[in-house]
Amino acid sequence: MNPEYRLYHPKWYRRRIPIFWWLKKLAYLKFVLRELTSLAVVYAVVLLLLQLVALSRGEAAYARFLDLLGRPGFLAIHTLVLLGLVFHTVTWLNLAPRALVLRLRGKKVPDRFILAGHYLGWLAVTLLIVWGLVGR
Amino acid sequence: MAASNQDQANETISLEVFRYRPEEEDEPSWQSYEVPFRPDWVVLDALNYVKDEIDGTLSYRWSCRMGVCGSCGMMINGEPKLTCAAFLRDYYPKPIRIEPLTYFPVIRDLVINMDGFLDKLDSVQAWLIPKEEKPVSEGEYLQSPAELAKFKKFSMCINCMLCYSACPVVGHIPGFLGPAAIALAQRYNYDSRDGGADERAETLFSHEGIWECTFVGDCSHVCPKDVDPAGAIQRYKVKATTEWYKSLLLPRGRR
Numbered sequence: 001m002n003p004e005y006r007l008y009h010p011k012w013y014r015r016r017i018p019i020f021w022w023l024k025k026l027a028y029l030k031f032v033l034r035e036l037t038s039l040a041v042v043y044a045v046v047l048l049l050l051q052l053v054a055l056s057r058g059e060a061a062y063a064r065f066l067d068l069l070g071r072p073g074f075l076a077i078h079t080l081v082l083l084g085l086v087f088h089t090v091t092w093l094n095l096a097p098r099a100l101v102l103r104l105r106g107k108k109v110p111d112r113f114i115l116a117g118h119y120l121g122w123l124a125v126t127l128l129i130v131w132g133l134v135g136r
Numbered sequence: 137m138a139a140s141n142q143d144q145a146n147e148t149i150s151l152e153v154f155r156y157r158p159e160e161e162d163e164p165s166w167q168s169y170e171v172p173f174r175p176d177w178v179v180l181d182a183l184n185y186v187k188d189e190i191d192g193t194l195s196y197r198w199s200c201r202m203g204v205c206g207s208c209g210m211m212i213n214g215e216p217k218l219t220c221a222a223f224l225r226d227y228y229p230k231p232i233r234i235e236p237l238t239y240f241p242v243i244r245d246l247v248i249n250m251d252g253f254l255d256k257l258d259s260v261q262a263w264l265i266p267k268e269e270k271p272v273s274e275g276e277y278l279q280s281p282a283e284l285a286k287f288k289k290f291s292m293c294i295n296c297m298l299c300y301s302a303c304p305v306v307g308h309i310p311g312f313l314g315p316a317a318i319a320l321a322q323r324y325n326y327d328s329r330d331g332g333a334d335e336r337a338e339t340l341f342s343h344e345g346i347w348e349c350t351f352v353g354d355c356s357h358v359c360p361k362d363v364d365p366a367g368a369i370q371r372y373k374v375k376a377t378t379e380w381y382k383s384l385l386l387p388r389g390r391r
Contacts, residue, residue, distance in 0.1 A: 011158035011162070012158075012241035012242060012243060012249060013156050013158070013163075013164055013241065013242040014241050014242075015238060015239075015242075017239075017304075017307045017308065021304060021307070022304070024214065025214070025354070027352070027353070027354045027357060028304060028352065028354070031350070031351075031352045031353070031354075035350070095351065095353070095370070098353075098356075098364070098366060098367040098370050098371075099367070099370035099371055099373065099374050100371075100374065101367075101371055106282040108285075
């Protein structure tokens with residue numbers, strides 16, 4: 001049926017959605033933060049690329065870049081970026097069992113195993129990087 | 137019945153009810169009703185009390201009073217709920233604000249127009265499309281308990297539309313198929329007797345299908361039947377993505 005059919009309902013009332021709808025409910029706010037913190041991910045990636053560029057320009061340029069990053073302003077911003085990254089990662093990984101449903105011998109693999117797999121993977125990658133930086 | 141209710145009720149609770157009478161007013165208004173507070177009453181009982189004893193002009197939908205029919209969904213203090221499952225005692229002594237389900241056009245008072253939802257449900261073909269038709273003489277389509285378990289959760293949907301009122305995407309993009317319609321499509325996609333997944337894919341992959349979902353996840357939170365429509369949609373996204381990669385990488389015969 002045509003949704004615009006209004007012969008017997010000449011005056012349906014439609015409510016407007018307020019701009020700040022996402023402040024009305026904690027679940028919405030959490031969702032918006034989860035999506036917005038993806039900007040922190042973008043920032044971290046761009047920063048890494050800039051670091052590579054600096055590295056390619058030689059030792060002096062790289063030292064200047066590291067010096068810049070060590071300033072209090074950058075440290076403050078990067079603390080916030082780190083918090084954003086952790087929030088984004090944790091909220092994202094926690095959603096994984098909803099999208100990934102595995103079956104072993106006809107039975108659904110429990111959510112906690114899927115979660116554990118993701119977090120262990122994260123830990124493994126982190127350890128690998130830490131080992132690469134300081135271990136050798 | 138009503139008289140004995142009044143005798144028992146020493147305390148009252150107030151309902152702030154959304155009123156909209158299109159033949160009398162252009163804008164909706166709020167009306168307060170004082171009803172007896174009884175710990176075993178749900179919001180629907182209180183509305184029925186209003187209708188019977190205070191104001192017969194109040195309009196709302198209800199039927200089974202026991203969380204099966206899916207008719208009595210409304211916004212209670214801004215949260216979509218079945219009024220037959222929302223106890224007054226959980227809100228007492230504060231007043232309870234009752235509104236029609238949000239994001240739907242309001243016909244009158246607490247009654248919304250659900251045509252849009254019914255059209256969406258229709259468009260995903262939420263019914264069994266058998267893999268092969270067989271005559272009745274060949275008997276029933278058999279199914280094992282393990283096969284049943286794959287879709288049973290999604291089959292619990294009672295079309296109460298609470299998930300639509302919890303979904304900000306539905307609010308911003310009225311054409312979005314929405315949680316229940318996609319979960320019900322998945323209910324049949326996961327059914328071992330069904331062969332209609334390709335037909336449904338057309339609608340589900342369309343511009344206003346699964347990809348509009350941003351996984352706010354509140355649809356699953358408000359669902360009175362634990363259907364987890366958000367999960368159903370994400371699983372369909374995963375499937376669609378793997379199918380796309382398969383079609384890109386694998387030779388035609390192995391897809």
